[in-house]
Amino acid sequence: MTIVTPLVGPGPNAGPTRRGLLAAASATTALALLPRRASAAAPLGPVAEAEAVIAFGHIGPISDGGWTATHHHGMLAAKRAFPKAKFLEVESIPVSADATRTFRQFVENGANLVFVTSEYGDLLSSVADDAADVGFLECNGHRTSDNQGWYYIQHWRVSYIIGVAAARMSKSGKLGFVGSFPVPAVYSCANAFLLGARSIRPDATAQVILINSWFDPQAASQAANALIQNGIDMIYTNLDDASCLQVAAKAGIKCATWNTDMRASGPEAYVTSLLLDWDRFYVAQIAARLSGSWSGGGRTILPVGGGVDRDAWGASVPAETAALADAVRRRILGGWNPIQGEIKDADGKVRVAKGAAMDEMACYGWNWPVEGVSGLRSA
Amino acid sequence: MTLLSGLLGNALLSGGVLALAGMGELLAERVGVLNLGVEGLMALGAVSAVITVASTHDAGLGVAASLAVGAIAGGVFAIATVLARASQVLCGMALTMGGLGLAATIGRPFAGQPSAATFRPMPIPLLDQMPVLGDALFRQSLPVYLAYLVLPLALHLLLFRTRHGLTLRAIGENPAACDAVGIRVLPLRFAYVVLGAALSASAGAYLTLGFVPSWSDGVTAGRGWIAVSLVIFAGYRPWRIVAGALLFGLVNALGYLAQARNWGVPSAFLSMLPYLVTLLFMIVPALLSRGRPGATAPAALGLPYYRDQR
Incomplete structure (x- = not known):
């Protein structure tokens, strides 16, 4: 490959x-x-x-x-x-x-x-x-x-960069992820997001909700609401629409999205988007x-x-946070693989040994949640 | 407590779409016309509301536009089914497909953008101070109060407490008998099909101005079909439609809460839950009321009325 x-x-x-x-x-x-x-x-x-x-x-x-x-x-x-x-x-x-x-x-x-x-x-x-x-x-x-x-x-490497910023944008360290189906695209996205966050804040966790659709704004906004009511203050989503961002803006928390620049749907909540x-x-x-x-x-x-790549940072992202995440981005652009061991799965079993890295095909087929990502194991 | 309040608030908000669409369908079905075009009407209402607020920045006008567009589409449907007496099932399907397609086409320039105006929460003084319930029930926006309190009350009084309502129900049961006593069957059927279509379309406006404030192709996501089944589920009664919508919203919201709180139930099962519960609620009353006439469909539902064949 x-x-x-x-x-x-x-x-x-x-x-x-x-x-x-x-x-x-x-x-x-x-x-x-x-x-x-x-x-x-x-x-x-x-x-x-x-x-x-x-x-x-x-x-x-x-x-x-x-x-x-x-x-x-x-x-x-x-x-x-x-x-x-x-x-x-x-x-x-x-x-x-x-x-x-x-x-x-x-x-x-x-x-x-x-x-x-x-x-x-x-x-x-x-x-x-x-x-x-x-x-x-x-x-x-x-x-x-x-x-x-x-x-x-x-996309997992960009999700890692977004995770780094998310760790700083969240006050509680409780992150949320709204995804579609239990497929590798969602596992790798949520996993890399939390790995990025944990590189800054080792106690961060990510709660995943799957809505069983790539496009269902009604379900997505309900999922985002449910996460917020559980104390989550930073949501990342790889769904096609901006409804999570709109819910986040209404609730006064932060959100990162996928695909396109969606800042118009919630400028004050927008962190970035995976473009x-x-x-x-x-x-x-x-x-x-x-x-x-x-x-x-x-x-x-x-x-x-x-x-x-990531989108230009949102207006509410402090320059220092942006610089921190961009430093990671520069390393990745230089060829560094951020998905490095030791990585444990949600059961606590070591899946990637210390010093080893997950190659791109392994990330492409990722089908287990990393430690700290919940909501995917039973999915 | 905030959890319970949040759950209830979410359920109320998401159920409102079904309540409005369901009550629109109820009006048509009570006069004997099965309108399967709810999904298309909702899409048309949703897109016309978004387009209207984009230039006027007034959510009220957005709803007015959706009502008007719904009435026009309902008028076309009524011409076909009530006056020309075409198959209600086929015309309803055509309305759904045509409505979805038309909405996608005219909504293209507005797709994915946030709605220019939305409904703001309207707290009801004193009641909103109640613990748990206050936050969930009495800090909603105007359309939520309309969908859950004002409209079902109005429809209930109209259908079951007025002479006019009796006439309407009679048309749904036996149009020939109505005709014999001098009731003008076709004009009344036409009027209530149009009115019901307008109400169903306003569910689309509720969606794009209140619930998920933006338009995209497919935003209705099949909820129109749920609304049609909700009417049957509720035994053709306004209050039960609203209760059913709330139940559906509650089970739905519970599914997301279960995922957010990590109860370890597979997400596919949780997505299934609202439909399973609906099925359960259909079966249990039917089993319990065996032998007694329960809430049955209007006898003339789906049948075009021909005066010369009475």
């Missing part, structure tokens, strides 16, 4: 702004390396830009202001980079046989490269296996083949597909600063 190295280093006191990342995206036409399996599959043949068809299949609506909106943003960047290519985009594809039908439709419409922005598993691979000359990339996927790869972001930026990855993958150098088997985890 390759981790694409960040193309923009940490500039002098440069907060990662969307504009900055966009500028970088347009300046770079292709990433230096393409992720490739060891037993590299033969590249798919080149395609002229004017004849190329690029398809995007989304799990949610592009107007969600969260996950799908960031992927849509990436598609728009690709559209600007390849103005002559034809782009197809389908929103809100349910995880059912409808998905297979939609992906098959992409193939029938002559798609050369298909991006699927959530994991569809067999629903996607059954189509991919029948269309050997079409490239498929599945976000948060797990399967690779001669014409299929997956991609994801190193996603797929622009450069999409542009690079399409460029490779057109030039005939794209092949299946890619396993890409976009690193901090190269697809995922």
Whole structure:
């Protein structure tokens, strides 16, 4: 597996702004390396830009202001980079046989490269296996083949940075996390968040509530309320909407979110957000597909600063706290892996020995809660 | 104590959506029209409220807009089902799908942004000083009081204490008999379907101006369907609808509390809990009241009325 190295280093006191990342995206036409399996599959043949068809299949609506909106943003960047290519985009594809039908439709419409922005598993691979000359990339996927790869972001390291800030923003040390399902994306996010917090404040704890949906503002606000009534004064959420932030603002506590800059929904409560930026990855993958150098088997985890980062700190974050967290961010940008042993799980068993570190594939498949994270063990 | 108060407050707030939507559905069903379009009406109400407050910054106007849009959509539904006598089930489904789609389309520029105006808490003097209950019950916003006290009282008096209410209930039971005694069946059905649709749409405004103050596609998250079943669950009575909504909200809030307090129950089970409890509350009274006529649906519910076939 390759981790694409960040193309923009940490500039002098440069907060990662969307504009900055966009500028970088347009300046770079292709990433230096393409992720490739060891037993590299033969590249798919080149395609002229004017004849190329690029398809995007989304799990949610592009107007969600969260996950799908960031992927849509990436598609728009690709559209600007390849103005002559034809782009197809389908929103809100349910995880059912409808998905297979939609992906098959992409193939029938002559798609050369298909991006699927959530994991569809067999629903996607059954189509991919029948269309050997079409490239498929599945976000948060797990399967690779001669014409299929997956991609994801190193969000646990950003969650660690947010955890560092959270330890300072919370008075009680009781942190909360509102997540969706008991899946690795949620485990790694909540775990790294608490590990970051414990690096500053060893007695910090994180209480997790799962709402069994990625998008249900009513459930999310009830979950946030329940956490606040239990004395939690700092909430982190990886859901698609801003309702936790709105509840936090109303209750006078702090909150960090995911996907996009959501500060407008609660400026005084906003700590930061984990920003996603797929622009450069999409542009690079399409460029490779057109030039005939794209092949299946890619396993890409976009690193901090190269697809995922923290948002500019909220107005209520003291400069000293921001500096503390940013020092950690700089170390991570320099290649330091913050997920270091000794790490115990919620049962007290040592899972990562002292001196050892959890590699990216281990974080990608994280399925146990670390000590101090409660609410995930029985989930 | 703050825990109990918080639980109750949350339950009240989340149940209000169901109470409003359910009472709207009740009006339509009492005159014999099954409106399965509640989910679509709520979405339309939610989006029109958000769009209105974005330019006016007045939550009251937002509710007015949702009522108006709900009445228009309800009017279209009533033309199809009451006047043209099309299938109520199919038209209701069409209203749900059309409403959701239309709301997503016109709401796109406003998606994900916080609502420009929201309802503020309106504490009731003296009562809000009560221990436990004061905080939970009497420091809510105006729509909560309307949903739990004013509207059910008004509907109860209308349906069960006035001659007009008797007429309405009779239309739901036996429109042909009503027609025979000179009651104008179709105009009354039309009017109450429109009124009910407006009320159901206002549940959407409650959602985006009071509960989760922002609009996004899918914000109604299937609560419209719960409201439809709540009406059946409550035996077509306003006070029971409100009680059922509160119960549903309470079990729901209890699920989150259980997670927050780490009671060790799997989250999937806790998400299931409100539906399980609802099922239980449906089965138990039915078993207990065997042989006696319980709260049954209006006899003419779902049937279009043809004068020449009476």
